[in-house]
Amino acid sequence: MLSSIGIHSLPPSLHSLDISGCKSLESIPFEQGLPSLCKLDIRRCPQLSSLPSGLEYCTSLQDLTISDCEMLSSIGIHGLPPSLHSLGINGCNSLESIPSLENLTHLRKLEIVDCHGLKNLPGGLKTLTSLKELEIGGFWKELDSFPPFEVIPQLESLMLRGWPTLQSLPENVQHLTSLTHLEIRHFDGMESLPEWLGNLASLQSLRIWRCKNLKYLPTAEAMKCLTKLKKVYIADCPVLKERCNKKSGPEWHKISHIPTIELGGRLVSNGNSQLSEVASDQIHGGFGCCIWAWEQLSRVLGWVLH
Structure with missing residues (x-):
């Protein structure tokens, strides 16, 4: 051997x-x-x-x-x-x-x-x-608690993987002002994201995975401070996913202004496009549905042009 x-x-x-x-x-x-x-x-x-x-x-x-x-x-x-x-x-x-x-x-x-x-x-x-x-x-x-680590001013991408006893993110993350991508995984003991998340002024992408008890995003005011945020992905977070439901979720208004929102692998419209969720449902239905989607897109373009 x-x-x-x-x-x-x-x-x-x-x-x-x-x-x-x-x-x-x-x-x-x-x-x-x-x-x-x-x-x-x-x-x-x-x-x-x-x-x-x-x-x-x-x-x-x-x-x-x-x-x-x-x-x-x-x-x-x-x-x-x-x-x-x-x-x-x-x-x-x-x-x-x-x-x-x-x-x-x-x-x-x-x-x-x-x-x-x-x-x-x-x-x-x-x-x-x-x-x-x-x-x-x-x-x-x-x-x-998450072990403390030194602030790295030029850091652009951070992935944090938690464990069941953790109830919060490490505080010094709020000082990573060059961060463009943040991914949070396996923080099962955490129920809310911190208000200081709004300090991450360079953030463009936020991913939240497998945080089964997470209920609350930061306030709408904090989320609107993230003026460069273009994408939010939430997967395997059953409570938060339900609370971010577009029709009835109490957290939806906090992210409704963000261009790309994905909940549980499903792309959700933010309301700025007439082609919304219905088209995303129908697009998987075959060739006929592709024609339907094209017709809807044509109408949208027509409205925009006029």
């Missing part, structure tokens, strides 16, 4: 390496390094307890992903090359801490998700001036 990989047998010109499903693999030595390696994926290696040694010699490495390595308990960040642009760590449940990332100055995307032993986020995030995308969450389920 394979317990170690001899990197010395690999060609130095190798650009991409995928190590997957090696159930007995315990170590991956990179003593000589692979100077041309740009991408390294390590997946489903349940006996691997630490990152490959010698990764600092892989001076061209830009993309590193470690996922579903149950025994991974330590990450020596100072052994990683500063050339990294993307770092993904997910499904590593023995991992309890991650050292500071301050030396990864070229990092643009960071993912730390579903590491159920993790209680804290790494330091040094505010020094990562190239970081644009951050996906974090799914940590130790006994935590009753």
Whole structure:
């Protein structure tokens, strides 16, 4: 059974390496390094307890992903090359801490998700001036609040994954004023989104997934402060979906001005188009319905032109 990989047998010109499903693999030595390696994926290696040694010699490495390595308990960040642009760590449940990332100055995307032993986020995030995308969450389920993390002023995309004991979003999200995309998942203990969401003046897209007890959006005043918000997606949030019903939902007026609204996989008109929900129902009915939709669209265009 394979317990170690001899990197010395690999060609130095190798650009991409995928190590997957090696159930007995315990170590991956990179003593000589692979100077041309740009991408390294390590997946489903349940006996691997630490990152490959010698990764600092892989001076061209830009993309590193470690996922579903149950025994991974330590990450020596100072052994990683500063050339990294993307770092993904997910499904590593023995991992309890991650050292500071301050030396990864070229990092643009960071993912730390579903590491159920993790209680804290790494330091040094505010020094990562190239970081644009951050996906974090799914940590130790006994935590009753999201671990604090440093504000990253230039961050553009944030995905937060919660767990059942959480009742609110992390407060420092309100200071991410460059954020254009926010995704919120699995906050089952949360009943309302915070009023400070209206501070995210650059926000263009808001996704809310699998928050089964979520009832309330911020007030209409706060939502109208999001003047750049163009898309709202709500999926697998049964209570909120019902409350955002266009005909009778008490939350509908808070989002009715937003151009694109999707509830439970269904595109909902915001009322500015005569082609509304009826056309979206009929469009799946076959060729005849396509003709009907075209006729309705022609009428709309006629009204606009006149």
